[in-house]
Amino acid sequence: MPNDLTNKIEKHTIAVLVDNEPGVLARVIGLFSGRGYNIESLTVSEVDKENNLSRITVVTSGTRMIVEQIKAQLERLVPVHRVRDLTDDGPCIERELALVKVAGTGERRNEAMRIAGIFNARVVDATLSSFIFELTGTAEDLGDFIGLMSELGLVEISRTGVVAISRGAAGF
Amino acid sequence: MAEQLLSGAEIILKALKDQGVEVIFGYPGGAVLPIYDALFKQNDLRHILVRHEQAAVHAAEGYARSTGKVGCVLVTSGPGATNAVTGLTDALLDSIPLICISGQVPTHLIGNDAFQEADTTGITRSCTKHNYLVKDVANLARTLHEAFFVARSGRPGPVLIDIPKDVQFNEGAYVAPHEVRHKTYRPQVKPDLARVEEAIDLIAGAKRPVFYVGGGVVNSGPLASKLLTAFVRMTGYPCTNTLMGLGTFPASDPQFLGMLGMHGTYEANLAMHGCDVMIAVGARFDDRVTGKIADFAPGSKKIHIDIDPSSINKNVRVDVAVIGDAAHVLEDMIRLWKARQKRPDQAALGDWWSQINTWRKRDCLRYQKTDRIIKPQYALERLREAIRGVDHYITTEVGQHQMWAAQFLPFEQPNRWLTSGGLGTMGYGLPAAIGVQIAHPESLVVDVAGESSIMMNIQEMSTAVQYGAPVKVFILNNQYMGMVRQWQELLHGSRYSESQLTSLPDFIKLAEAFGAVGLRASKVSELDGVIREMIAIRRPVIVDVAVDPTENCFPMIPGGRAHNEMLLGPADRTEEATPEDGMVLV
Ligand SMILES: Cc1ncc(C[n+]2csc(CCOP(=O)(O)OP(=O)(O)O)c2C)c(N)n1
Ligand SMILES: [Mg+2]
Numbered sequence: 001m002p003n004d005l006t007n008k009i010e011k012h013t014i015a016v017l018v019d020n021e022p023g024v025l026a027r028v029i030g031l032f033s034g035r036g037y038n039i040e041s042l043t044v045s046e047v048d049k050e051n052n053l054s055r056i057t058v059v060t061s062g063t064r065m066i067v068e069q070i071k072a073q074l075e076r077l078v079p080v081h082r083v084r085d086l087t088d089d090g091p092c093i094e095r096e097l098a099l100v101k102v103a104g105t106g107e108r109r110n111e112a113m114r115i116a117g118i119f120n121a122r123v124v125d126a127t128l129s130s131f132i133f134e135l136t137g138t139a140e141d142l143g144d145f146i147g148l149m150s151e152l153g154l155v156e157i158s159r160t161g162v163v164a165i166s167r168g169a170a171g172f
Numbered sequence: 173m174a175e176q177l178l179s180g181a182e183i184i185l186k187a188l189k190d191q192g193v194e195v196i197f198g199y200p201g202g203a204v205l206p207i208y209d210a211l212f213k214q215n216d217l218r219h220i221l222v223r224h225e226q227a228a229v230h231a232a233e234g235y236a237r238s239t240g241k242v243g244c245v246l247v248t249s250g251p252g253a254t255n256a257v258t259g260l261t262d263a264l265l266d267s268i269p270l271i272c273i274s275g276q277v278p279t280h281l282i283g284n285d286a287f288q289e290a291d292t293t294g295i296t297r298s299c300t301k302h303n304y305l306v307k308d309v310a311n312l313a314r315t316l317h318e319a320f321f322v323a324r325s326g327r328p329g330p331v332l333i334d335i336p337k338d339v340q341f342n343e344g345a346y347v348a349p350h351e352v353r354h355k356t357y358r359p360q361v362k363p364d365l366a367r368v369e370e371a372i373d374l375i376a377g378a379k380r381p382v383f384y385v386g387g388g389v390v391n392s393g394p395l396a397s398k399l400l401t402a403f404v405r406m407t408g409y410p411c412t413n414t415l416m417g418l419g420t421f422p423a424s425d426p427q428f429l430g431m432l433g434m435h436g437t438y439e440a441n442l443a444m445h446g447c448d449v450m451i452a453v454g455a456r457f458d459d460r461v462t463g464k465i466a467d468f469a470p471g472s473k474k475i476h477i478d479i480d481p482s483s484i485n486k487n488v489r490v491d492v493a494v495i496g497d498a499a500h501v502l503e504d505m506i507r508l509w510k511a512r513q514k515r516p517d518q519a520a521l522g523d524w525w526s527q528i529n530t531w532r533k534r535d536c537l538r539y540q541k542t543d544r545i546i547k548p549q550y551a552l553e554r555l556r557e558a559i560r561g562v563d564h565y566i567t568t569e570v571g572q573h574q575m576w577a578a579q580f581l582p583f584e585q586p587n588r589w590l591t592s593g594g595l596g597t598m599g600y601g602l603p604a605a606i607g608v609q610i611a612h613p614e615s616l617v618v619d620v621a622g623e624s625s626i627m628m629n630i631q632e633m634s635t636a637v638q639y640g641a642p643v644k645v646f647i648l649n650n651q652y653m654g655m656v657r658q659w660q661e662l663l664h665g666s667r668y669s670e671s672q673l674t675s676l677p678d679f680i681k682l683a684e685a686f687g688a689v690g691l692r693a694s695k696v697s698e699l700d701g702v703i704r705e706m707i708a709i710r711r712p713v714i715v716d717v718a719v720d721p722t723e724n725c726f727p728m729i730p731g732g733r734a735h736n737e738m739l740l741g742p743a744d745r746t747e748e749a750t751p752e753d754g755m756v757l758v
Contacts (some may be wrong), residue, residue, distance in 0.1 A: 019356065022305070023293060034298050051349040065485055072482035078322055083357045 011061045013094060014071065015165045017172060018047050019079040020054040027077055028056055031093040037070050038062060040140075041096075041161035053081065055172075059162050076082040082172060087166050094164040098142045104153030112152040119145045130132070131154070180309045180340040181210035184273065187316035189216055190349050192267040193244045193271075195235060196220070197228040200228040201248025202273025203288060206340035220639060223631040225252050227603035229259020229330075230629070233268045234607025237590050238565055240393055242323050243607070245272040245285050250288030251333055253334075254295065260330045261299040265594025266416060267391055269328035271319055272300075272383060278338040279307050289609035292334045301329030307336065309344035311630050314444065317352040326359030327480040328391055363496030367506045370492045371451075371475045372514055375505075378449035379520035379685035380387035380527075381409040384432065384461075387416030388454020388478060392498035397401055397421070397586045399502035400453060406509065407516050410528055412440035412454050415578055423582035429528070430537075433461040433756070434729050435575040438738060439528055441727070444469050446527070453477045454498045457487040458594070459757070463584060467734030477501045512625045536740055537579055543696045548648045548719040551699060552580035555646060558703045564616040565608045567591065569625030572654035572725045577620040595684045599628030602645060606632060609641040616644070616707060623649040623716075624673055633686040636712040639700060647679060647712045650721045663750055694718045731757035 018024045025044055032039050041059040046052075060070055067085070074083045086092040100121070102112045104130075116123065116133050125132035135145055139162060143145065146157060166172075178186065184207055188196070195218045200208045211219055222228040225247045232243030243263075247256050253274040263270045278285040293305045304315050313384040315333060323331040375381065383404050387398045397420040404411045404427055411421045412432040421428055430437035434443055444450065450472050455461070457476075462468040474490040475497060476483075484493040494501050539549045548626050566581055567590040574591055583589045589756065590608065592600035601619040609617045619626075626647055636643050656671040677702050680690030689709050693702040699717070727738045732754020 023297065026294070027297060030298055038233070065489065069482065069486055072484070072486075076326075076482050077356045 001097055006061050009061050009063060010067060010087075011059065012067050012085055013092065013162060014058045014060060014074070015084045015086055015172065016056040016058065016074055016076075017081040017165060018054050018056060019081070020052045021079055024054070027079070028058070028074070031077065032058075032060070032070075033074055035069075035073065037066065039102055043161040043163055047171045057163050065068060080122070082125055084166075085164055087131060089166060091167045092164050094162050096135045096139050096162050097134065097160045098146065099124070099158045100133045100135065100146060100149055100154065101130060101156040102133065102149050102153045103155050105129055108152050112149060115145070115148050117140070121145065139144070175345045177343040177640045178346050178731075179206065179210070180312055180342050180344065181206040181313050181628055183344060183346050184316065184340070185210050185214060185217060185308070185312050186337070186346055187349075188244060191320045192241065194218060196244045196246050197222055197231040197235070197607065198246030199225050199248065199252060199689060200727050201252050201275065201288070203249035203277060203337050204246060204252075204273075204398065206337065207246060207273070207275070219246075220606075220635065222603065222635050225255035225631050226259050226599065227383070227606075227632045227635070228604035229256050229263065229270065229272065230597075230600050231607035231610070233259065233263050233266070234567060234590055234604030235611045236268050236270060236607075237390070238608040240587065241626045242271055242320055244269060246450060247272065247274050249275045249277055249292065250290045253290055253292040257295060257299055258595075260296055260332065262592055262595040262597045262600060262627050263330040264299050264301060266592065267387065268330065269323040269327050270330035271323055272332040274332060274334050275340070276305065276334045276336040276355035280338070282336065285422065292332070300332045301332075302369050303332040303334065305334045306332045306339055307680065309342040312344060313347040314337065314352050317347070317349045318354055320349075320370050321352070321354055322357055325357065347598045360481075360495050361479070361497045361500055363494045363501045364505055365504060365508075367492060367494045368501065368508055371477075371494055371507050372505055373543075374449055374473055374475060374492060375407065375451060375517060376509075376514035378409070379517055380446055380448040380524045382429075382443045382447040383409055383411040383421075383451055384414070384444065384450055384452045384455055385411060385417045385420050385456070386414040386455025389417060389498045390418040390454075392434040392454065394586055396454075396497075396499035399499055399506060401425070403502055403506050403509070408521055409451075409516070410443055410525070412443065414458070414461055414593075415591060416555070417455060418578060418589045419583035419586040422428070422584045422750070424579065424584060431578050433458075435579065435725055435727060437579070438534050438727055440738065441729065441735040441738055442529055442531050446577065447472045450474045451477070452490070453502070454479075455482045459487070459545065462513060463729045464732055464734045469735070492751050495525055525549070534740065542757070545720045546693065546696055546699060546713065546717060548576050548650065548723055550696070551582055551648055551693075551719055552576055552620070553702055554699050555620075556581055558700070558707060559616060559618070562612070562616050562681070562707065563604075564588070565612065567601040567604040567608065567617070567619045569619065569621045570596045570598045570655075571622040571625055572650070572658065572723070573620055573622045573648040575655075575725045576648070580618075598622075602626060602629050602643070603635075605643040605645075606636050606639075606641050609636075609643050610639065614640075617642075618644045618646050621647045622654060623647050623651065623676055623679075624653045627673065630682070633683065633712060633714070635689055636755075637687040641712065642710050643712050645712075646706070647714065647716050648719045649676075649679075649716050649717050649724065651676070654723075655725070657698045661724070662730070663755060679714050679716035683712075686712075688712040688714060690714050690716070691720070692716045730754055
């Protein structure tokens with residue numbers, strides 16, 4: 001039971017294992033909007049075809065009491081198998097993928113390429129006047145990269161949102 | 173062996189029967205015709221034809237709450253389903269187990285804006301505990317059984333199953349209930365004993381304890397109320413009920429403090445405010461109960477017993493959370509209380525009771541008695557006397573009359589008091605009463621009503637007459653939306669904006685037009701006779717009781733105030749009592 005009485009806002013990454021059925025995402029999103037909880041990022045994909053399971057990763061923020069509420073409310077949804085607070089349950093790996101389109105020529109183009117190298121971003125499409133970079137990293141890494149690119153002809157960004165998994169041998 | 177195939181409609185009825193359904197409340201339409209056709213061909217399931225789908229849901233709620241069974245509703249697609257939404261929301265907020273089957277346009281037309289198509293699962297997602305759209309007859313039986321399981325397990329609630337018309341025609345195999353096990357939904361019923369031990373330690377050490385008991389104890393079943401009563405008596409501690417919990421602890425017991433909350437008793441609210449240990453059982457710390465959260469029972473340790481983990485620490489932080497079904501938890505508590513030979517601190521308890529008794533002496537439900545005009549409280553006192561010893565159920569509409577009924581009518585058992593607590597739905601009482609009467613044909617069922625609320629589902633008189641359900645609508649006619657008028661008087665400078673239905677029907681003629689009986693009491697001297705007559709008549713009756721239009725409901729905790737800042741009567745000034753931020757509260 002949480003005994004922290006502060007109103008400090010905490011950021012939590014929560015993994016939710018659900019039946020992959022129509023409406024399940026709407027249920028989860030509806031829970032957040034209906035009860036006024038924040039969603040900073042939400043990703044979903046099937047993870048177990050045989051058992052028809054999807055995994056939703058939600059990054060949310062709120063006071064300790066609200067985060068506990070969110071987890072309890074998620075657990076109450078009928079198609080939800082398990083809810084795990086990755087932020088609370090010890091170290092976890094969080095990653096996000098971005099596709100970043102940058103247009104430009106000359107020195108700006110060279111500079112964009114050089115920075116992409118530093119960030120280990122891959123070039124997945126190139127024309128004489130543009131690149132598309134693919135970058136995987138923490139949300140902060142992506143933010144830094146995009147910040148730099150915005151000076152160098154940034155045209156468009158597409159990001160996946162956070163996926164996360166706990167460290168160590170133990171499973172979900 | 174070749175499996176016997178049934179049509180979807182037949183599967184539905186078979187599943188309902190196997191789940192113990194005896195009565196369905198519903199209304200037909202194009203998208204459920206196959207189900208109605210199947211109903212026509214059988215005699216096991218009784219169908220009650222209402223006049224509006226909202227009423228079908230409230231009737232099923234009445235049926236469910238008075239029997240402890242799952243209520244069952246059948247409506248058509250589109251308008252049938254949207255009309256059911258208020259009832260479903262009501263059942264969700266009051267945790268009433270219901271199954272609502274809605275017809276849907278055939279699967280190949282879904283999404284085409286077909287005639288009478290509505291996105292029923294989308295619309296009802298947030299007003300049901302769970303819902304399903306069954307697109308394949310092969311999944312139909314399993315889904316129905318699962319729906320019943322979800323509706324009645326854990327914290328109960330309404331479950332909707334949307335069934336396209338082609339699925340009702342298609343043939344499939346039936347699956348019996350015992351062959352279905354739910355994959356994910358397994359609410360915790362038995363408590364963690366370590367938590368129970370912590371709880372009884374805290375309870376035994378209390379100096380100023382109070383039991384705060386809600387509707388969860390009703391939902392758990394009659395055994396929970398018996399165990400609760402036994403445990404409360406074992407401790408000698410005071411007990412208060414929420415609006416939804418009335419009847420779980422006998423009103424006549426000297427340890428009963430009455431209802432708590434916005435219109436609760438002085439002694440109940442002050443006991444909550446001053447307690448050092450609060451034992452919440454099946455109650456959810458609703459804003460109508462807590463008042464200003466920051467000043468709610470300051471300095472108390474709180475134990476919260478609830479089957480729904482998401483109710484724990486939602487509004488109020490508690491010290492010991494015991495998750496489980498009330499009956500199971502109370503059974504363990506009693507067992508461990510005895511085994512550990514717990515004894516309350518009698519000296520402290522004596523002081524606490526003498527404090528409570530001084531609060532009781534304020535006689536907070538006192539009102540100005542007069543023989544010039546019928547006071548609503550007096551009408552209820554006379555009703556109370558007349559039904560003493562009579563097997564009865566009370567439903568209500570919403571407003572002042574509802575609060576007075578809660579204050580003035582005593583409930584000795586659970587399942588006898590049915591009111592729209594969470595949603596506060598005007599129009600609940602009459603259809604709910606019909607549902608109760610269908611389940612208990614020999615009992616006296618009274619809907620304590622307001623003249624405004626009753627207009628919201630008055631058409632159901634026609635249903636009552638059709639089925640010879642002798643419900644009594646006891647209207648406390650104050651010619652106002654009294655509760656709205658009270659707030660306008662106390663908080664909005666007596667500007668009575670639109671809070672009066674200035675052309676009300678003649679309720680006697682209205683009753684007669686429906687084929688029911690109409691009675692009226694305008695003078696104090698007429699009241700007892702009219703009540704006696706109402707009870708004696710074995711037909712639906714509307715009683716129009718002309719009560720004092722200016723009467724307000726006290727005690728009252730104004731919005732944004734704490735339990736110890738209660739208004740006890742008209743002499744207490746409200747404008748000062750309501751802080752500015754309290755005005756925005758409903
Ligand atoms: C469906 C619905 N609409 C509006 C309200 C708001 N409301 C609460 S009490 C009330 C007045 C009820 O009047 P009446 O039935 O005459 O009861 P009284 O308060 O006079 O006893 C209203 C309009 C409500 N609770 N439900
Ligand atoms: Mg009225």
